[in-house]
Amino acid sequence: MTSENFFSSVKEEARKNYIAIFEQDWPAWLAGIFLAVLALLIFLWDTPWGIAGGYRNWGDWFLYGVGVNSQKPFLPWQHPMSMSNFGIFAGALMSALMSRQFKIRRAPSLEYAKGIMGGVLMGCGAAFAGGCNVGGFYTATGMLSMGGIAMMMGLGAGAWIGLRYLLWEMENISMKPLVLKKKSAPFLGVNWDKVQPYIGAGLFIAVVVAFYLYSSIDKSTLGGILFFGFLIGLVMHRSRFCFVRAFRCPFMTGEADMVKVVAMSLMIYGMGSAVIKWAWIKDPMVGVYHPFFLGSLGGGLIFGVGMILAGGCASSTLWRIGEGHVKLVMTLMGFSLANALTQKFIAVYNLSEKIGKGVFMPDLFSWGMTIPLFIIFFLVWVFVAIWNEESEKFVIF
Amino acid sequence: MDLTNIEVTQVVDTCGLSCPMPLLKTKKALKALKSGEILEVLGNDPGSKYDLPEWGDKGDNEFLGMVDVDDGATRYFIKKG
Numbered sequence: 001m002t003s004e005n006f007f008s009s010v011k012e013e014a015r016k017n018y019i020a021i022f023e024q025d026w027p028a029w030l031a032g033i034f035l036a037v038l039a040l041l042i043f044l045w046d047t048p049w050g051i052a053g054g055y056r057n058w059g060d061w062f063l064y065g066v067g068v069n070s071q072k073p074f075l076p077w078q079h080p081m082s083m084s085n086f087g088i089f090a091g092a093l094m095s096a097l098m099s100r101q102f103k104i105r106r107a108p109s110l111e112y113a114k115g116i117m118g119g120v121l122m123g124c125g126a127a128f129a130g131g132c133n134v135g136g137f138y139t140a141t142g143m144l145s146m147g148g149i150a151m152m153m154g155l156g157a158g159a160w161i162g163l164r165y166l167l168w169e170m171e172n173i174s175m176k177p178l179v180l181k182k183k184s185a186p187f188l189g190v191n192w193d194k195v196q197p198y199i200g201a202g203l204f205i206a207v208v209v210a211f212y213l214y215s216s217i218d219k220s221t222l223g224g225i226l227f228f229g230f231l232i233g234l235v236m237h238r239s240r241f242c243f244v245r246a247f248r249c250p251f252m253t254g255e256a257d258m259v260k261v262v263a264m265s266l267m268i269y270g271m272g273s274a275v276i277k278w279a280w281i282k283d284p285m286v287g288v289y290h291p292f293f294l295g296s297l298g299g300g301l302i303f304g305v306g307m308i309l310a311g312g313c314a315s316s317t318l319w320r321i322g323e324g325h326v327k328l329v330m331t332l333m334g335f336s337l338a339n340a341l342t343q344k345f346i347a348v349y350n351l352s353e354k355i356g357k358g359v360f361m362p363d364l365f366s367w368g369m370t371i372p373l374f375i376i377f378f379l380v381w382v383f384v385a386i387w388n389e390e391s392e393k394f395v396i397f
Numbered sequence: 398m399d400l401t402n403i404e405v406t407q408v409v410d411t412c413g414l415s416c417p418m419p420l421l422k423t424k425k426a427l428k429a430l431k432s433g434e435i436l437e438v439l440g441n442d443p444g445s446k447y448d449l450p451e452w453g454d455k456g457d458n459e460f461l462g463m464v465d466v467d468d469g470a471t472r473y474f475i476k477k478g
């Protein structure tokens with residue numbers, strides 16, 4: 001083989017792989033596995049994965065800035081959940097750039113209003129539930145905290161109410177569709193479609209450099225969390241991973257795909273953390289603080305309505321912003337502020353004791369029973385969803 | 398099939414709307430059509446590129462295809478079954 005041939009075949013191979021990774025969609029089940037593995041790695045590396053805590057940190061800064069809070073919050077680049085949020089955003093943005101999908105995406109004004117409202121509801125619900133769809137449901141369940149299951153019930157009920165509203169809105173409020181602009185001449189003489197992947201690659205290098213910089217000042221933990229967040233953002237954007245679908249689609253189209261993926265991902269996450277906790281590699285009570293059951297259930301319900309209005313939960317809000325959706329920037333602002341304010345409200349009125357306390361599944365059922373019950377519970381969820389896909393019993397539209 | 402010259406019964410414009418609104422509007426419009434009629438959905442949410450082809454083929458309906466328009470939107474065609 002001549003060297004010219006060799007290089008051209010290497011180039012062709014690289015091109016094919018690039019298309020497979022950045023242009024074709026990743027299957028959701030693969031993302032479900034990656035997500036559980038990454039969440040377990042974050043747990044082993046530092047503390048369990050969450051998102052709302054980072055949003056609250058940003059909201060606290062606003063409250064501190066306008067003088068509502070007198071205590072100075074953590075700096076966002078020293079706050080673990082804020083750092084993993086930066087990572088998720090950067091990962092999604094890189095992924096959107098690599099696949100040439102980044103674009104500022106506007107929406108009609110009613111959609112912006114729904115984005116803010118949805119964010120406010122999610123922020124409020126997450127404060128009551130002790131976390132968002134990630135910290136309060138996904139990670140809570142993975143950490144074997146009963147609050148996760150209670151929030152799951154709330155999310156389902158909230159999604160049902162939210163969907164009822166969307167159907168009402170569709171019948172009663174007419175919305176003018178957005179008039180799109182024709183593709184304009186290249187901005188500043190640059191063809192952005194060609195440049196996007198290079199900016200994406202630059203972003204990847206920047207995140208790696210950031211990790212080594214954090215490492216050099218003895219903050220490897222924070223740098224690592226940024227990098228794990230980055231991988232989560234990449235996985236979520238490439239697969240368009242959306243927790244909302246698991247709760248909404250059974251009522252909307254009857255589709256059960258996302259229920260299967262979330263259930264499978266939770267089984268991996270839960271069994272992984274059972275190994276870690278049972279063997280005392282980490283204290284078993286780590287990540288078990290969700291207010292079971294009133295806080296988790298009620299918070300989940302409010303959150304569930306919000307995520308339907310916003311069209312994104314805490315995690316998909318982040319990756320959709322990375323793709324350029326303006327509506328979800330508003331959601332993020334509403335979420336951060338409402339979460340910080342509700343948290344303050346709960347503290348001032350001493351509500352945290354009244355809405356429940358962290359319950360560890362093995363304390364309730366013993367270790368021996370927890371694992372089979374956990375698996376059976378999620379299998380039942382999947383089978384009900386599959387049955388509903390055929391019978392459309394729960395489909396309301 | 399030549400999608401650019403296809404004759405459609407109804408057009409639903411979902412530009413600017415994001416998940417799940419395009420799918421909801423599609424489902425609603427399709428309910429009102431008669432068997433064999435064709436619905437065109439216009440939209441620019443990247444999620445629709447995966448949702449609509451998959452959902453449009455469910456049941457008796459048939460997803461005929463999609464065409465990108467130069468303003469960043471995509472036209473989707475679904476035949477009611």
